[in-house]
Amino acid sequence: xxxxxxxxxxxxxxxxxxxxxxxxxxxxxxxxxxxxxxxxxxxxxxxxxxxxxxxxxxxxxxxxxxxxxxxxxxxxxxxxxxxxxxxxxxxxxxx
Numbered sequence: 001x002x003x004x005x006x007x008x009x010x011x012x013x014x015x016x017x018x019x020x021x022x023x024x025x026x027x028x029x030x031x032x033x034x035x036x037x038x039x040x041x042x043x044x045x046x047x048x049x050x051x052x053x054x055x056x057x058x059x060x061x062x063x064x065x066x067x068x069x070x071x072x073x074x075x076x077x078x079x080x081x082x083x084x085x086x087x088x089x090x091x092x093x094x095x
Contacts, residue, residue, distance in 0.1 A: 006087060017048075017049050026039065031074040032073050035072065036072070
């Protein structure tokens with residue numbers, strides 16, 4: 001799995017998350033858009049979204065605030081995962 005594939009997986013999961021919660025998808029939704037800029041998405045939703053990402057990828061994000069500050073968009077989350085986890089084949093493992 002490369003960075004582009006990881007971004008696509010996370011973006012699809014994000015779209016499913018919004019649909020499941022009946023949150024309207026913005027026309028400008030992209031991997032670069034700040035997650036918290038999506039209207040009607042609150043901090044509890046973002047926490048649930050990160051839990052979904054953890055379950056999808058079989059990883060556990062650390063509970064460090066500064067790490068979450070760096071993860072503002074799907075793209076930045078994918079880059080964070082790439083920098084902090086080993087991505088190989090269809091698996092993501094902790095470094």
